[in-house]
Amino acid sequence: MNNEISFDVKNILGLKLPTDPRWVNLAEIQLEEILTDHAYCEQKAATTCITLITKNPEKELLVQELSPIVTEEWGHFRQVLAELKKRNLKLGRQRKDIYVNKLLQFQKKDGSPTERFLDQMLIMALIEARSCERFKRLSEGLDDEYMRRFYRKFMESEAGHYTLFITLSEHYIDKTVVRKRWQQWLSYEKELMKSEEIRGDRIH
Numbered sequence: 001m002n003n004e005i006s007f008d009v010k011n012i013l014g015l016k017l018p019t020d021p022r023w024v025n026l027a028e029i030q031l032e033e034i035l036t037d038h039a040y041c042e043q044k045a046a047t048t049c050i051t052l053i054t055k056n057p058e059k060e061l062l063v064q065e066l067s068p069i070v071t072e073e074w075g076h077f078r079q080v081l082a083e084l085k086k087r088n089l090k091l092g093r094q095r096k097d098i099y100v101n102k103l104l105q106f107q108k109k110d111g112s113p114t115e116r117f118l119d120q121m122l123i124m125a126l127i128e129a130r131s132c133e134r135f136k137r138l139s140e141g142l143d144d145e146y147m148r149r150f151y152r153k154f155m156e157s158e159a160g161h162y163t164l165f166i167t168l169s170e171h172y173i174d175k176t177v178v179r180k181r182w183q184q185w186l187s188y189e190k191e192l193m194k195s196e197e198i199r200g201d202r203i204h
């Protein structure tokens, strides 16, 4: 599947609220916390892709496209783990994921199987998009050049992922329905971001 996407399309799909610029400065002074949180974001991305595959085996394209993403996300987890080790830092326990928990509240819990599937896909698209945006901030705003490059690579991967979840949704569900629900998710996420305090110890 051609997952290349132009910057124009990216803007159409884009998030409605940019990250507060102060977040990078806060993240910079809590890099151990950020790396731990980041590692678990990658783990959750891999785990969720596995779940999507096992729950939707009849969706051949999804199985085909998400299988390599599992490998990629797990590779990301290992890269972050290696970075922690290099710095003599411990992975530590998973933190409470307020952002994802709040996103889950917007799911149509009593929706049809199609609606629930779409929400699962769009939640993934949203997490990937926001991660991508945060990595972009880090890749531009950190003082350490090595870390700026480190995050640049993650930013590029996640940009491809969020468009993949949208493209796959549109393969199974009417494009108008997907776009409409995506806009609702973007609006919900904007309000969520606005209401959250800026925390330098979390990717989201």
Ligand SMILES: [Fe+2]
Pocket (backbone or CB within 6 Å): 042, 045, 072, 073, 076, 157, 158
């Ligand atoms: Fe990743």
Ligand SMILES: [Fe+2]
Pocket (backbone or CB within 6 Å): 045, 073, 128, 157, 158, 161
């Ligand atoms: Fe990803």
